[in-house]
Amino acid sequence: MFCVSIVFRLAQLRNRSLRTRHFIYAAGWACLLAALTVKPIQAQQNALRPTTVKTAPTEASTEAAPVVRSIARQLGDAYTLSKSAKTVDEYSSIIETCERVLAETNKVDTIKYTHELAAWSYNRRGEAYVQLAAELFEKGEERQANELDTLALDDFTQAIGHDKTKWKALHNRGVSLGLHGKMDEAIADFDELLRLKPDHVNGWYNRGEIHAQLGQFDKAIADFSAALKLKANDHGSLIGRATAQRQLGNYSEALKDISVALKHQPSNALAYCERAEIEMSLGQWQLAAEDFRTAAKADPELGRAFRGVAWLMSTCPELKFRNAKLALEAAEKAIALDGATDYRTLDVLAATQANLGQFEDAQANLLKAIQFAPQELRAPLQSRMRLYANGEPYREPIRQAAVPGNLPR
Numbered sequence: 001m002f003c004v005s006i007v008f009r010l011a012q013l014r015n016r017s018l019r020t021r022h023f024i025y026a027a028g029w030a031c032l033l034a035a036l037t038v039k040p041i042q043a044q045q046n047a048l049r050p051t052t053v054k055t056a057p058t059e060a061s062t063e064a065a066p067v068v069r070s071i072a073r074q075l076g077d078a079y080t081l082s083k084s085a086k087t088v089d090e091y092s093s094i095i096e097t098c099e100r101v102l103a104e105t106n107k108v109d110t111i112k113y114t115h116e117l118a119a120w121s122y123n124r125r126g127e128a129y130v131q132l133a134a135e136l137f138e139k140g141e142e143r144q145a146n147e148l149d150t151l152a153l154d155d156f157t158q159a160i161g162h163d164k165t166k167w168k169a170l171h172n173r174g175v176s177l178g179l180h181g182k183m184d185e186a187i188a189d190f191d192e193l194l195r196l197k198p199d200h201v202n203g204w205y206n207r208g209e210i211h212a213q214l215g216q217f218d219k220a221i222a223d224f225s226a227a228l229k230l231k232a233n234d235h236g237s238l239i240g241r242a243t244a245q246r247q248l249g250n251y252s253e254a255l256k257d258i259s260v261a262l263k264h265q266p267s268n269a270l271a272y273c274e275r276a277e278i279e280m281s282l283g284q285w286q287l288a289a290e291d292f293r294t295a296a297k298a299d300p301e302l303g304r305a306f307r308g309v310a311w312l313m314s315t316c317p318e319l320k321f322r323n324a325k326l327a328l329e330a331a332e333k334a335i336a337l338d339g340a341t342d343y344r345t346l347d348v349l350a351a352t353q354a355n356l357g358q359f360e361d362a363q364a365n366l367l368k369a370i371q372f373a374p375q376e377l378r379a380p381l382q383s384r385m386r387l388y389a390n391g392e393p394y395r396e397p398i399r400q401a402a403v404p405g406n407l408p409r
Contacts, residue, residue, distance in 0.1 A: 071101050071110065078117060088132070091125035094118075098162075119163035126155030126172060142339075152176055167196045171203055183210050183374070201230045205237050208244075215376040217244040235261050239270050246278050254278050269299035276308055283399035285321045288312055303338035306330045307348045314348075314355040317398045327352040343373035347381055354384075354393040362388045 078097040085091055098118035105111060133148035156173035159166050174189035190207035193200060208223030224241035227234055238261040245254035255278060261271040276291035289312060295305035313327035331349040338345045346369035354362035363385060370381045384394045 071105055074101055075110075075114065075117070082117065082121065085121075085124070086128075088125055088128050091121050091128060094121040095125065115162045119159045119166045119169065122155045122159035122162065123166060123169040123172060126152040126159065126169070126176075129155065130172075130176075149176065149179060153180065165196060167193050167200070170196070171200065171206075174203075175206060178206070178210055183214055186210055199230055201227050201234060201237075204230070205234065205240065208237070208240055212240060212244050212247075214374055215247075217247045220244040221248075233260065233264050235265055235268060235271070239268075239274050242274050242278070246274070246281060249281075251278055251282060267298050269295040269302045269305060272298065273302070273304050273308055276312075280312065280396065281399070285312065285316055285318055289321060301337060303334040303342075303345060306334040306337065307345055310334060310348045310352050314352040315394050315396045317395050322355070324352070324356050327355060340368075341372055343369040343371075343377075343381070346372065347384070350388070351384070351394050354388050357393075359388045359391055 074097050078094045081090060082094055085094060095118060098114050098121065101114050102111060102118070105114070129148045129152035133145040133152065136142075136148065137145040153173065153176040156169045156176055159169035160173060163169075170189050170193040174186045174193065177183075177186035177189060187207060187210055190203050190210070193203045194207070197203065204223045204227035208220045208227065211217070211223060212220035221241055221244045224237040224244065227237040228241070231237070238257045242254040242257035242261070245251070245257065255275070258271050258275045258278070261268055262275075265271065272291045272295035276288040276295065279285075279288040279291065288308075292305055292308040292312065295302060296309065299305065307330075310327045310330035312321060313323045313330065316322050331345070331352040334345045335349060340346065346365050350362040350366035350369065353359075353365065366381060366385050366388065370378050370385070373381060387394055
């Protein structure tokens with residue numbers, strides 16, 4: 001059917017996410033990394049104080065001393081502000097100070113400290129942009145939200161430029177790159193993050209989501225498993241691994257993960273969606289319909305639940321489960337929730353239109369889906385395009401797979 005949306009743990013990815021924008025992307029950009037504690041500047045201030053000498057100062061030293069004191073004072077003020085800074089303007093003020101100091105000093109210790117403070121400030125300003133973007137997106141101001149997301153990506157890059165060991169900025173940039181569709185670059189950032197901090201649960205999770213998005217399900221399973229070794233009942237990783245197992249046809253393993261997830265979170269809408277898709281893969285249409293309904297009830301804003309309902313009611317090989325009118329309504333609801341740039345949702349909309357005999361509209365929307373879909377996942381969409389061009393709707397294959405015992409309900 002269709003691959004799970006990318007869910008990075010940073011945003012209910014405003015539908016564009018990583019943990020969850022289920023891309024992301026489980027939480028919301030509010031789940032961004034905790035603030036980095038800046039080193040106390042007192043030691044640096046002491047190092048910056050000009051040494052008192054008994055000999056008469058030269059002309060050069062009398063000019064340099066005020067500059068050194070000025071740098072110490074500037075960094076002291078910037079550090080003080082960093083302890084309470086919360087707004088873009090406040091972080092910008094610290095950044096301006098750091099950039100000015102770096103242009104004025106050649107002292108190694110001062111340069112090192114200033115780079116660290118600048119990296120912290122760029123990263124925090126980037127996070128602030130992300131939060132503002134999330135708020136704008138919720139208000140329907142998507143263009144402005146995207147502009148702020150771009151500014152955030154630039155700031156995370158600046159942070160890493162000042163300090164290549166800034167793992168929080170690497171994680172944030174990896175998420176941003178994923179949101180911008182730059183998957184290979186995002187994976188490179190998560191690779192470096194996990195080299196620096198191998199116990200970072202969200203790093204493993206988010207890289208797993210990207211691998212799944214790219215159809216690299218074996219790699220996704222490995223990443224989700226690594227996350228679960230660090231946090232045994234991480235719901236996102238359990239559901240993500242179940243999705244990857246389903247894609248590989250490992251239905252028993254997939255159901256085990258969903259069973260654990262629902263044991264700890266019995267109202268988890270994403271878990272019900274995933275279980276419904278496993279049940280569809282096993283030809284258990286009635287159980288799938290029940291789980292999709294449960295998911296939609298548990299989270300009326302979850303586009304994936306409505307996608308699933310629309311897909312089942314328009315493509316099921318058993319006539320009694322198909323309902324063309326309700327399928328189209330569910331697909332349109334999913335579009336309203338997830339936007340018109342998600343290839344999975346466009347694929348479902350096209351299937352509902354083809355089921356109604358609206359083949360020109362179906363081909364137009366499926367063409368958009370193909371354009372948005374990762375290259376690795378376009379083959380089944382292109383196959384459906386050929387069906388619609390011949391005036392045929394898509395139907396799920398009739399499955400005779402045995403149902404694993406004791407389906408968790």
